[in-house]
Amino acid sequence: MNHLDVVRLLGLDAPVRTEGGGHEHVIPEDCELLLQAVQKGVIAGSVLLGRAALPVRSLEHFTEDAAPRIEDMEASLRTREQELPLPFFPNPGGMVPWGRTARDGVLLWDTTDQNTANWTTVLAERDFQVWLDLPFSASEFITRALLGRPEGVPAFETYEEYESNTFWNVADDMRQTATTLANPHIGAVEEILTVVRSVGIPGVRQYAEELLDRAVNESFDVLPEDYLTVMREFPGGVIAGVRVFPVAGDTAASPVLRWLDEDRLFLQWGEVEGRATGWLTTKGAPQDWRIACIEPNGSALTCLEDQTFATFLRRRLRGNNSLF
Incomplete structure (x- = not known):
């Protein structure tokens, strides 16, 4: 799966690849092409791409808006005396955020491989207690979210459309999650699954x-x-x-x-x-x-x-x- 699958599912025109643009050396080319093709908004009621000036010239610039969220992650895990699954950029092989979820989770790349084409996705839920290792590029991750979305969830919404439509379903689900976890008699399996499901990605x-x-x-x-x-x-x-x-x-x-x-x-x-x-x-x-x-x-x-x-x-x- 690649960026062409995403633009096809969204009904968009395929972005034009610019020769000599340095796509392969800063972030994965498929993601940069998606940023070129997809306007700001919410994909499959769940995924929001990070935004950056194109072409992306440095990871420092690409990640600067996510820096406060990264600090929250590190502080939260230190408080719980838990280690990060992987270090963050700028450490060698560190995780690089490329998007977020509608439920305030974070989407990152595992950059262990020096070839950006081989970077895979790590997904952290909002409280950073569940991290998913997914062998997907950004394009495959989004394609799977689009193909797996529930009936009635739009493939794409602008922020304004999302806030007047799908947002309310997401908010209801988050309230139900909180209610379920507050039950003092909840079983162990149900508690774990409730936290896992709170990731909210089709x-x-x-x-x-x-x-x-x-x-x-x-x-x-x-x-x-x-x-x-x-x-x-x-x-x-x-x-x-x-x-x-x-x-x-x-x-x-x-x-x-x-x-x-x-x-x-x-x-x-x-x-x-x-x-x-x-x-x-x-x-x-x-x-x-x-x-x-x-x-x-x-x-x-x-x-x-x-x-x-x-x-x-x-x-x-x-x-x-x-x-x-």
Whole structure:
């Protein structure tokens, strides 16, 4: 998928590529072409492109409007004693913001690859507790949002149109999210899914389902039900400082759900503070598997006998970062 898919879905004329414009060296060319073609507004009721003078001459200039939001992210995570999934620009390989969501989330590029054409998307929800790692360019991300949007949601709205139309549905959803999370009797799985859904981007759930179906069909016959329920909507990333691997994917590019030993006694689904995190599977039934962490040097294993996948993540979301 590329920028031409986006302009086709929006019914726009394709932007003209300018030879010698330096597109490949500052930001991904597909995004610069989208900025050229798409006016200010809201795409699929959920995505807002960052704006910059064209052609983009420097990342410093491209990111200057997002600087206050980046400071908020860093301060919020420091308060929670959580690390960033990746550093921010101008650190080498640092994340570069390229847009935001209608629910005040942030869209960033993972710039680990020196080739801007290979930069992929990181999506952080408004409280920076959920980060999604998505192997999509800006164009593919927006295309999936357009294709996955609910019936009745316009492909594009100016800010004025959005504020008199789709905004009210988004506001209602955000109020419902707050009400659900305020319920003292909310279950662990429901709490996690409510936070994940608060990202509010069409197409994310469809991608998560693709990954889960592939993993179940190809590699894992039986997994804990709470894990399956969450991962059907969460494609991988970070939840409350815990890196949760995708259930499937290109293992050469990034780790996925995997066995750490030949005897299949430890199934790793993520990492926290450098520790391999997963289940001890010595108890046969997946519903009886409990969370365990292995020290980075392999010197010790800690088992949280009372914690399942969902209860462990909920505890982290509520501010308890203990690994004991």
